[in-house]
Amino acid sequence: MIPFTSETLSNGLTILVNEDKSTPMAVCNMLYKLGAVNEDPEITGLAHLFEHLMFGGTKHVPDFDSVLQYAGGDNNAFTNNDVTNYYDILPAQNIETALWLEADRMQNLKLDAQSIKVQKDVVMEEFKETHLNQAYGDLDQLLRSLAYKIHPYRWSTIGLSLEQIQKVDRDICMDFRKRYYAPNNAILAISGNVNASEIFMMAEEHFGHIKASEIPAKDYPQESLQNEQRRTEKEDDVPHDVISVGFHMPSRLHDDYYTMDLISDILANGNSSRFKTKLVKQAHVFTELDAYIYGSIDPGLLIINGYPESSVSLNDAEQAIFEELDLLANTEIADRELQKVKNKALSSWMFINQNAKNKAFHLAYFEMLGNASLINTEEEKYREVVENDIQKAAKRYLRRTNSSVINYKAKK
Amino acid sequence: MNSEIPKVERISDIDIMTAISGKLSNGIPVYGFYKGEQKVMRMDFIFPAGKLFGNRVFEAVLASAVLREGSTKSSYEVIEEALDYHGAFMEHRIHHYWSKFSYYFPNEYAEELVQIAAEILKMPAIKKSSLDFLKVQVRQNIAVQLEKPSYLARQHMKRLIWGENHPLGYMPDIEKLEDITHTGLQQFHSQHYLQKSPVIILSGAFPDSVFKYLEQGFSDLNYYKSVVPDLEQKIAKPQLYRFKTKRVFQSALTLAKPVPGPGEKDYFDIKILNMILGGYFGSRLMKNIREDKGYTYGIYSQIVPSVAGSFMYINSEVGKDFSESAMNEIEKEMKHLQTELISRDELDMVKNYYSGELLSLFDGPYKHAGVLSSSLEFKLKMHYYKDFLRYMQGISPERIQETARKYLDFNKCIRVVVGA
Numbered sequence: 001m002i003p004f005t006s007e008t009l010s011n012g013l014t015i016l017v018n019e020d021k022s023t024p025m026a027v028c029n030m031l032y033k034l035g036a037v038n039e040d041p042e043i044t045g046l047a048h049l050f051e052h053l054m055f056g057g058t059k060h061v062p063d064f065d066s067v068l069q070y071a072g073g074d075n076n077a078f079t080n081n082d083v084t085n086y087y088d089i090l091p092a093q094n095i096e097t098a099l100w101l102e103a104d105r106m107q108n109l110k111l112d113a114q115s116i117k118v119q120k121d122v123v124m125e126e127f128k129e130t131h132l133n134q135a136y137g138d139l140d141q142l143l144r145s146l147a148y149k150i151h152p153y154r155w156s157t158i159g160l161s162l163e164q165i166q167k168v169d170r171d172i173c174m175d176f177r178k179r180y181y182a183p184n185n186a187i188l189a190i191s192g193n194v195n196a197s198e199i200f201m202m203a204e205e206h207f208g209h210i211k212a213s214e215i216p217a218k219d220y221p222q223e224s225l226q227n228e229q230r231r232t233e234k235e236d237d238v239p240h241d242v243i244s245v246g247f248h249m250p251s252r253l254h255d256d257y258y259t260m261d262l263i264s265d266i267l268a269n270g271n272s273s274r275f276k277t278k279l280v281k282q283a284h285v286f287t288e289l290d291a292y293i294y295g296s297i298d299p300g301l302l303i304i305n306g307y308p309e310s311s312v313s314l315n316d317a318e319q320a321i322f323e324e325l326d327l328l329a330n331t332e333i334a335d336r337e338l339q340k341v342k343n344k345a346l347s348s349w350m351f352i353n354q355n356a357k358n359k360a361f362h363l364a365y366f367e368m369l370g371n372a373s374l375i376n377t378e379e380e381k382y383r384e385v386v387e388n389d390i391q392k393a394a395k396r397y398l399r400r401t402n403s404s405v406i407n408y409k410a411k412k
Numbered sequence: 413m414n415s416e417i418p419k420v421e422r423i424s425d426i427d428i429m430t431a432i433s434g435k436l437s438n439g440i441p442v443y444g445f446y447k448g449e450q451k452v453m454r455m456d457f458i459f460p461a462g463k464l465f466g467n468r469v470f471e472a473v474l475a476s477a478v479l480r481e482g483s484t485k486s487s488y489e490v491i492e493e494a495l496d497y498h499g500a501f502m503e504h505r506i507h508h509y510w511s512k513f514s515y516y517f518p519n520e521y522a523e524e525l526v527q528i529a530a531e532i533l534k535m536p537a538i539k540k541s542s543l544d545f546l547k548v549q550v551r552q553n554i555a556v557q558l559e560k561p562s563y564l565a566r567q568h569m570k571r572l573i574w575g576e577n578h579p580l581g582y583m584p585d586i587e588k589l590e591d592i593t594h595t596g597l598q599q600f601h602s603q604h605y606l607q608k609s610p611v612i613i614l615s616g617a618f619p620d621s622v623f624k625y626l627e628q629g630f631s632d633l634n635y636y637k638s639v640v641p642d643l644e645q646k647i648a649k650p651q652l653y654r655f656k657t658k659r660v661f662q663s664a665l666t667l668a669k670p671v672p673g674p675g676e677k678d679y680f681d682i683k684i685l686n687m688i689l690g691g692y693f694g695s696r697l698m699k700n701i702r703e704d705k706g707y708t709y710g711i712y713s714q715i716v717p718s719v720a721g722s723f724m725y726i727n728s729e730v731g732k733d734f735s736e737s738a739m740n741e742i743e744k745e746m747k748h749l750q751t752e753l754i755s756r757d758e759l760d761m762v763k764n765y766y767s768g769e770l771l772s773l774f775d776g777p778y779k780h781a782g783v784l785s786s787s788l789e790f791k792l793k794m795h796y797y798k799d800f801l802r803y804m805q806g807i808s809p810e811r812i813q814e815t816a817r818k819y820l821d822f823n824k825c826i827r828v829v830v831g832a
Binding site for chain 1: 414415417418420421423426427447449450451452480488489492493495496497498499500501516517518545548549552555556558559560561658659660661662692693694702703704706707708709729730731760761764765767768769771772774775776
């Protein structure tokens, strides 16, 4: 159970506080309800670039990091399809510095030409480092393009190309900021050795006067149901073949979400999982085989990635995967196996939430989904999944006609 | 809003938990950091079976991997199913001296987990077939890693620092995998896992009964002290070494230089100097090479302490046209620290930041366990960190400059560039 209290300011900023006296630190997590999904298809990668720009300084401070570091703190941020999330961790007695900094950059961010140029360069280096200069760096984008025809999940957070990032200018950034970086589009969550009522007072003092903005309504097309298999092949100078298969799955709040999460665990989480024991260790069809879900808010994907053993063809490897998926769909899972993946999921959840940083993020994230108290119903939702749910979901979602397959071939 | 930044409180001290400490009847040390509202715990088994040991390349690493492929009593599947069923996670880390197995699990399963851990660590099956498949996986993994300029840079650097024939200096030569046999690994296991004492560290909400289970599970091991092997190190001439790669978009840079290690003279000073140079986001290297020039997504310096010899490293991946310029800027920053005194403001910043980092280093029982396990090989007490905090808060700009003059000679660094 993660206890917390909450308040919402008149400008729409929601504040959540979890008091944790067992740590000397405090975490300030600012989540903005925007991600790659909100981008213009001609200017993808902007949400992520803007995340970088948020560190570029305001009219009050030359840069974000040095003020936080002076308070003994550290920070990080990430952007994904749905959110842009910033967290600051520092000695609890200095939490006000973090609040002040987040309020400052929410309203006073300096977006000058020099700052934009440098961050564009940095992001382009990041693009090269992670997507161009690495074997299989474009695998994620290839799969997205195949699985999503019109939904914005069809592009990676980093953006579709260096050229699009290059196009970004000051006007584009100012417009983006006006639309999305406002208190009513944000959630502030604090976890650590703090006092909730003091936090609410500080939040009112620093954020209270920031004006709300008119946030554009979500205006993008939903993907229609896929009803035939999609395939693509790529050949590149990589050391091994790789196969990647993506299946459409329901949204974060759908009942089947938890079932699909457990399915990905049954398949590949832990060394006793089906893929790892049967297809890797025993039959040596793959040297590595993984399954995971996007965890996205809109309907995401369940993805299977595998490195076939060098004497195994991509076709045979694919066959082996689908055989296992058919088995899951046609034979009811044993009680013990289902209990096993539940135990692991619950244990994992317990460990993750011992950490103030994760608690703060989860509070904000669940608030974005509708209510922060959903953080305390997660365990029950996993417990509720029964054997029959697994079979039904496997039948419904793990079909060939719902799959997108990438054959990533090594040039001989 | 108030346009004035809130006042900052300096960290004057860090609270370090005192470990519960005891011994099994055969002398194996057991330490414990108890804390926990949540009913979960961690158990670390730290064996002196790291990369320094063993007669062959890959031996120590493969030994630690093959341990997890089933015991003489139970198959791999049975053991892994038991671990997963009890909600347990296993992490393994291998360093120069230590090979550490960490188990995370709900504390209600302490008895089962100690039994499983004892079986894995004391009675591994080490079969030829398991080893053969492991080798396939290792070969595959190395082939992918060799594509990465940063990986190549690190491997070349290891060879230049330690020498080709030193266990830490070898290049990942896939042919050498063939020299490893399952009987050789059985011997390695017997010599380094069974005949030398591990250290056991518990953290989290561990029940009292776990000591009894550990006694049942591990008191039959012999307790012999381990000795650091005396190995010949062949360090290369400090200069620039260039290597080609087909990955053309970025080049990887790495620099290395020997520095004092924990407990040695000037260690505190070099740690602080390292922080200023490249230890955090606001460092000299980051401010110049990332924020000002945009050459890279990240550049850091770090000190890697080891009983085999401690080194300072600088690592970065830069746009392909920038490797020479980036090297020049690194040299400039080192010189700068030698020729100009750091300002009081910047030094205060570093002191505050570093204090926060130290506070975070001791944030919770698992972090304490981590600090203890990395202090063991240097025979340092954890309260050493309090001394460090005090020293750091009192250090002067003059002392920083002195340390830079003594240790930050760019031309004494081995420099590696891996690029097109």
